[in-house]
Each structure stands twice: as structure tokens, then as C-alpha cells.
Amino acid sequence: MNNTAPSRLRPIAWNGIRLNVPNHWEAIVSAPGHLIFEDDFNPVFHIRWSHLSELRPHKWQQQSDSWWEKLGVNSSPATLPVELKPLADTFTHLRYYKGKDPLANGGICYCDSCHTLILFQQLNHTNLQEQETAKALNSLSCHDLDGSLWQIQDISLRLPEDHFLKDYSFKAGLTRISFTAGSSNLQFCRLSQAKSRLAAQPLPQILQTLAGVKGLNLSIDSTNTVCTGQRTPSVARQLLYRMRKEKPFIQAKIWRPPEYDRLLAYIASSPHPLAPTDLISYYENFKIVE
Amino acid sequence: MKISKLLSKNKADKPVHPVTRTESLACIPEKSSAVEWSQQDNGEIIIEYPLQLKPFFISLSKRFNKGVEQKLSKKLQLDAIGSRVWLMIDGTTDVKTIIKEMAPATDLSLQEAEISVTTFLRELGRRGLILLK
Structure with missing residues (x-):
């Protein structure tokens, strides 16, 4: 899109990083700590x-130059451009690099509060893209005081800080993001084309497939839009599951948010009974956003 | 922290190279002339394509058919989305345009549509049903 007018922005939040990008841009998760x-x-x-365990401030320039060199980009240290000046207010340590080729421009910044080291490389092709990239970079933040936000594609999820990314997959029509929280595992799923999926399979069956376990007690509400599944085994059964190296307690929920042709689901498994407050929080904080 | 890990080039780094990506998305798929296809009443496409057999199997087939060389073919039925993509393959529309048109039509994001369309085109190419130019 090469219009001259700047676009509406939307937040992207992934694995501790948050920034606002134009609405028509696609955010591609290339690795847990790499967004394109x-x-x-x-x-x-x-x-x-x-995350960097320790930064030696007196060696910052030398260190960042050597990191940048490892990227294999042909550029050298330069003064931070005016349009990126706000970045210097957010990050205590910042070094900018400029090359003959505009695709070699970028920088390294370090946050003293959360010890996050961020590398960015600009790959702009037009002036508008350059302006929009500067805006996006200026909105970059790496620590959130109110839990951690995950916002990618059309989903938004807020989790406590003690939940760590375990795995993720973005397949056509199915997004899965898994976390670990202590000894519990948590999986969030977003399915598109809810209408056609529900025409082929009822909600409980979809939940059963997503959970990938048998023996879930499934119940669906009167509106047919929310289905819950749980496994709370007896002590003897718990032993059996533990011997199979499975987490005995499972709580799962799938629902269809009104006004969206999407299905959202979470599957939580744990060696101990799961706290109902946590489950309510997962349900309330996992949403579709446009 | 392992800096080497942060700077390492993994497989997923490939999309960073804009030229390769742009070039691949600018490819124009074209139906192979060896392929016959028809559209059913429900809109789904059935493709019939010749089987590429090794000479040994061709001679074996001849023996079983009393020396008459039979045209061996295989049929492939596409689902609604696959049929839609197949109809868009006209030798002038590039992959990028197909993805852009498929995303809203199937209510998928661009990223999802890209995965879906490129996987499908790769499969068609593997079977020799399309050519990319």
C-alpha cells in the first residue's frame, strides 16, 4: 500500500515487546524473539x-558494534535520525547504524528496567513506509506493568507475568499459542470460519479434538455457544495419569464470540486442581480484536 | 543471554530477503496443457491428469491389456476453496493477487491465506498440474 496518507495504527504485542503499527501491515512471528x-x-x-543478564555500560558501544557486525549488514555507526529521537527517551542505551544501502539502516537499544536488548533493521522502500516505521519504532516498549499482553493477528490475550511462551503455530484457520505457568500447561486456540466448522462438527467435538485427550466431561450451555470440558480424576486415576506422564487435571473451554466468525478456546492442564479464578481470567482476557 | 542465539540466522530468516519473497509471490501460475478439468454442479472442480509412470510399469500395463497402450490418468477432486483458487489460475493472475482475493473470501488473514494458497499451489505443482512463470 503506497498511499500518501498515514494509516490507522493497531497494537502488536508479542513475548514482552509491544508497538503500534499501521493497520494494513502484517506482523509475522518468525521466532519467539523475532517479528517481521x-x-x-x-x-x-x-x-x-x-533478555541480557548483564550489560557493562562502559563497553556498550564496543559490544553493540560487534553484535551489529554479526548481523552481516554493511553499515556503520551514525547519529540517530530526528524522526527516531523519541526512542532515546525510552531506551537508556541506543546505537544507530547507517549504510549506503537504505536497507542496511537499523539500530540496537537496551532497556535498563527489564534488561531487554532489541535490534531493529529498517527495510523501507518508500518515504511513507519510512515515516510509518519511525512511528512504529517510537512506540516500542518492552515492559508492561499490568501483566503481559499478547496481541497478534486478530487476537488479544492478557496473562500474568509468570506465564512463559512454550510454543506457537500459525496455520491456516488455526492459531495455537502455548504457555507454561509453574507446573501447568496452557494452550490458547483461535479458529477461523466458525460457521462452516460448526456445520461439520459440534462444539464439544471440536473441543475434544483440540484438547487431544479422552475422558473429558463436556457440557454445553443453553445458547450452544460455550462448551466446557473438565477432567478431575479420582486418586487412583490420578496415579494412572501420572504414571503415563500426563497431567491429570484438565480444564478446557471453547466459545464463539458473538459478532465474529471465530472460535476461541483454552486448554489448561496441571498436576493439581486448577484455580477457578485463573480459568475465569483466561476466559475474560482472551478476545478477538479488530 | 546467548547473544549468538539472538544474532543467529535461523530458517525463518528467509522472508527477510525482500527480493526472493517478492519474486516468489510475483510468480504467475498457469494450468498445464496436459490436464483436463470440469466443474461440478456444486461448483467443485475435478481435475484429470495423466500418470507419469516408469517404462517398466508401462510395459507391465501393456501386458495386462493385451498389448494395447492405455492412457493412464488420475482424478483429483478439489474442495470449495481449492476450486476457487483453481478458477483463479488463468495464466495472468500472480500468486500475490490470488492470496489477496482469497483472504477476504475465506475470512482468513493475509498470513493464513498465504500459507493456505502457497501450500495448495506447491501441491498442484508437485503433481504437475500447474506451471509457474
Whole structure:
């Protein structure tokens, strides 16, 4: 899209990083700490990040130069462009690199509060993309005081800080994001084309398939839009599941949000009974956003 | 933290190279001339394509058919989405346009439609039903 007018922004939040990008850009999750942003199938910029245990401030420049060099991009340290000045307010350590080729421009920043090291590389092709990338980068933040937000595609999920990303997959029509929280496992699913899926399979059956376990006690509400499944085995059964290295307690829920042709589901499994407050929070904080 | 891990180039790094990606999405699929297809009343497409057999199997087939060489073919029935993509393959529409048109039609995001369409086209190409130019 190469219009001259700036676009409406939408937040993207993934694995501790949050930023606002134009609505028509696609955010591609390339790795747990790597996001690529595309405009009309062309990469516009990408960011990589990771937590750094210790930063030696006196060696910052030397260290960042060596990291940048490892990227294999032909550029050298330069003054931060005016349009990226707000970045310097957010990050205590910031180093910008500029090359002869505009695709070699980028930088490294470090947040003192959460010890996150972020690398970004601009891959802009037009002036508008350059402006929009600058806006997106200026909105970059790496720590959230109110739990951790996950917002990608059309889903939004807020989880407590002690939930860590375990796995994810973005297949056509099915997005799965898994987390670990202590000894519990948690999986969030978003399915598209709810109408045609429900025409082929009832909600309980879809939940059973997503959970991938037998023996769930399934119940569906009177509106046929919410289905819950649970497994709370007896002590003897618990032993059996533990011997099979399975988590005995499972709580799952699938629902169809009104006004969207989507299905949302969570599947929580644990060696101990799951706290009802946590389950309510998962249900309330997992949403479709446009 | 392992800096080497942060800087390492993994398989998923491939989309970062814009030229390769742009080029692949700019490819124009075209139906193979060896393929015959028809549309059913429900809109679904049935494709009939010749089987590529090794000479040994062709001679074996001849023996069983009293020396008469039979045209061996296979049929493939596409679902609603596959049929839609097949109809869009006209030798002038590129992959990017197909994805863009399929995304709203199937209520998938662009990223999902891309996975779905490219996987489907790869499968058609593998069977020799389409050519990419």
C-alpha cells in the first residue's frame, strides 16, 4: 500500500515487546524473539530481542558494534535520525547504524528496567513506509506493568507475568499459542470460519479434538455457544495419569464470540486442581480484536 | 543471554530477503496443457491428469491389456476453496493477487491465506498440474 496518507495504527504485542503499527501491515512471528512487519508482502522492518543478564555500560558501544557486525549488514555507526529521537527517551542505551544501502539502516537499544536488548533493521522502500516505521519504532516498549499482553493477528490475550511462551503455530484457520505457568500447561486456540466448522462438527467435538485427550466431561450451555470440558480424576486415576506422564487435571473451554466468525478456546492442564479464578481470567482476557 | 542465539540466522530468516519473497509471490501460475478439468454442479472442480509412470510399469500395463497402450490418468477432486483458487489460475493472475482475493473470501488473514494458497499451489505443482512463470 503506497498511499500518501498515514494509516490507522493497531497494537502488536508479542513475548514482552509491544508497538503500534499501521493497520494494513502484517506482523509475522518468525521466532519467539523475532517479528517481521510487512506491507503488501514486502518486509518493512524487523525486530529481534532477547533478555541480557548483564550489560557493562562502559563497553556498550564496543559490544553493540560487534553484535551489529554479526548481523552481516554493511553499515556503520551514525547519529540517530530526528524522526527516531523519541526512542532515546525510552531506551537508556541506543546505537544507530547507517549504510549506503537504505536497507542496511537499523539500530540496537537496551532497556535498563527489564534488561531487554532489541535490534531493529529498517527495510523501507518508500518515504511513507519510512515515516510509518519511525512511528512504529517510537512506540516500542518492552515492559508492561499490568501483566503481559499478547496481541497478534486478530487476537488479544492478557496473562500474568509468570506465564512463559512454550510454543506457537500459525496455520491456516488455526492459531495455537502455548504457555507454561509453574507446573501447568496452557494452550490458547483461535479458529477461523466458525460457521462452516460448526456445520461439520459440534462444539464439544471440536473441543475434544483440540484438547487431544479422552475422558473429558463436556457440557454445553443453553445458547450452544460455550462448551466446557473438565477432567478431575479420582486418586487412583490420578496415579494412572501420572504414571503415563500426563497431567491429570484438565480444564478446557471453547466459545464463539458473538459478532465474529471465530472460535476461541483454552486448554489448561496441571498436576493439581486448577484455580477457578485463573480459568475465569483466561476466559475474560482472551478476545478477538479488530 | 546467548547473544549468538539472538544474532543467529535461523530458517525463518528467509522472508527477510525482500527480493526472493517478492519474486516468489510475483510468480504467475498457469494450468498445464496436459490436464483436463470440469466443474461440478456444486461448483467443485475435478481435475484429470495423466500418470507419469516408469517404462517398466508401462510395459507391465501393456501386458495386462493385451498389448494395447492405455492412457493412464488420475482424478483429483478439489474442495470449495481449492476450486476457487483453481478458477483463479488463468495464466495472468500472480500468486500475490490470488492470496489477496482469497483472504477476504475465506475470512482468513493475509498470513493464513498465504500459507493456505502457497501450500495448495506447491501441491498442484508437485503433481504437475500447474506451471509457474
